[in-house]
Amino acid sequence: MITVWGRTTSSNVQIVMWAIAELGLECERLDVGGAFGGNRTPEYLAMNPNGLVPVFRDGDGPFLWESAAIVRYLGAAYGNERFWPPSPAARADVDKWAEWIKTTFGPVLLTGVFWPLIRVSPAQHDHAEIAAATETxxxxxRMLDTRLAGGRYLGGDDVCFADIVVGTLLYRYFTLDFERADTPHLRAYYDRLAARPAYAKHVMVSYESLRAR
Ligand SMILES: N[C@@H](CCC(=O)N[C@@H](CS)C(=O)NCC(=O)O)C(=O)O
Structure with a gap:
């Protein structure tokens, strides 16, 4: 049995839960983090010294953290050739986008737009900071849009592990109230993801409970 520790409103928990659902695996998820707390106890820190969610364990395997690493584990352990391309070159060609969304696009979206808009009360919004992140x-x-002009998903006709890492952030990207670039291929990709039941259930989770008033 797979166990996941982490609240459903965390985008990093969502990555893991969506991957588990796409692969048709069973899991138990425990509410930890945010308003639930529980992620600073000695027991939790022994599982993840960062004190962050998610934590993941498959049976009596090691405790894993870092959501993208967990998705890669799931792909290697349970993915078919579509989800986890066996060719190192084909796999790296999609994995570079997973790495890029975590290290380049995601930090700008989350720390530059999502947190300043949602976690900061409207009276204290730093409009200059949000405008700068919007332009960045x-x-x-547009880079992602260009890549997606060539196919329905990053690796071709169906979702692979890298789509999970990339696609999860698009719910926030397309639902936040800010000015986006015109990216028709990226929008069509998001619409395709939103039509998938596993994405709708695990990723399209309201973030209203995180909003500062
Ligand atoms: N790089 C880590 C980041 C994990 C992370 O920042 N988790 C946040 C939620 S998205 C967290 O634990 N915040 C504290 C909390 O929820 O109490 C990953 O991808 O798993």
Missing amino acids: LKPLA
């Missing part, structure tokens, strides 16, 4: 995000979104 535009060429990045």
Whole structure:
């Protein structure tokens, strides 16, 4: 049995839960983090010294953290050739986008737009900071748009592990109230993801409970 520790409103928990659902695996998820707390106890820190969610364990395997690493584990352990391309070159060609969304696009979206808009009360919004992040995000979104002009998903006709890492952030990207670049291929990709039941259930989770008033 797979166990996941982490609240459903965490985008990093969502990555893991969506991957588990796409692969048709069973799992138990425990509410930890945010308003639930529980992630600073000695027991939790022994599982993840960062005190962050998610933590993941498959049976009596090691405790894993870092959501993208967990998705790669799931792909290697349970993915078919579509989800986890066996060719190192084909796998790296999609994995570079998973790495890029975590290290380049995601930090700008989350710390530059999502947190300042949602976690900061409207009276204290730093409009200059949000505008700067918005402009930084535009060429990045266009890069992803160009890649997606060539296929329905990053690796071709169906979802692979890298789509999980990339696609999860798009719910916030397309539902936040800010100015986006015109990216028709990225929008069509998001619409395709949103039509998938596993994405709708695990990723399209309201973030209203995180909003500062
Ligand atoms: N790089 C880590 C980041 C994990 C992370 O930042 N988790 C956040 C939620 S998205 C967290 O644990 N925040 C504290 C909390 O929820 O109490 C990953 O991808 O798993």
